[in-house]
Amino acid sequence: MTHARTLPIRLAPQxxxxxxxxxxxxxxxxGTTTGDVLASMGLLPRGSARPVDSGILRRLVTLLDADQAAAITAAAGASEGVQ
Incomplete structure (x- = not known):
């Protein structure tokens, strides 16, 4: 997994x-794709197959590990423990 970068917007989950x-x-x-967002968060390699079609998105949603959660928190500027 690559290091996450901070996204240019802040959008808290509902x-x-x-x-x-x-x-x-x-x-x-x-104005981009979900795959680009996931790549920017360090969850997918750049240029990966479409995350929905390949099943990657389903695995990320159901099997997210602590490192991936930390990358999401850092990239999105979210508070830890947001559910």
Whole structure:
């Protein structure tokens, strides 16, 4: 996994919002794809196959590890423990 960089926008997840929905909302605000957002957060290599079609997105949502969660927190400027 690469180091996450800070995204140029801050968009807090809505209460109870699923990770994939939040990532899609961030992508929409940035005018890019969910795959680009995940790559910018260090969760996917750049140029990966489309995350939904390949099943990567499902694995990230259901099997997120602590390092990945930390990368998301750093890149999105989110508070730890946001659920």
């Amino acid at each position: 209460p109870g919002e699923a990770l994939d929905s939040w990532w899609e909302a961030i992508a929409h605000r940035l």
